[in-house]
Amino acid sequence: MVKNRIRNNIRKLRFFQDEMTQQQLAEKVGVTRQTIIAIEQEKYAPSLELAFRIARVFDVPLEEVFSYETENQAK
Numbered sequence: 001m002v003k004n005r006i007r008n009n010i011r012k013l014r015f016f017q018d019e020m021t022q023q024q025l026a027e028k029v030g031v032t033r034q035t036i037i038a039i040e041q042e043k044y045a046p047s048l049e050l051a052f053r054i055a056r057v058f059d060v061p062l063e064e065v066f067s068y069e070t071e072n073q074a075k
Contacts, residue, residue, distance in 0.1 A: 003071045006045045010036070010065060013058045029053040 014020040022036045029036075029050060038044035039054075046054065046066075055062045 005042060005069050005071075007042065007067045007069050008039060008065055010040050010054065013060070013065065017058060025054070025057060028057045 010025070014022070014025060022040070023033045026033045026036045030053070031050065035044065035046075039046050051062060051066055055065045058065065
């Protein structure tokens with residue numbers, strides 16, 4: 001079975017956005033800080049709506065925040 005993973009650049013984007021905290025991002029997108037932590041650690045894949053809200057906070061296209069990777073691509 002092929003494993004798929006959603007990768008993200010949230011931590012890097014937060015750093016370049018005046019070192020935004022996880023709490024600040026959570027408040028801007030309407031979730032808990034724990035949700036942001038889980039997304040950053042790739043333990044949780046956000047809903048499409050939440051993914052778009054996160055991208056809008058950073059004013060970048062969705063593809064600059066998230067990428068979809070299969071096991072074959074990771075090698």
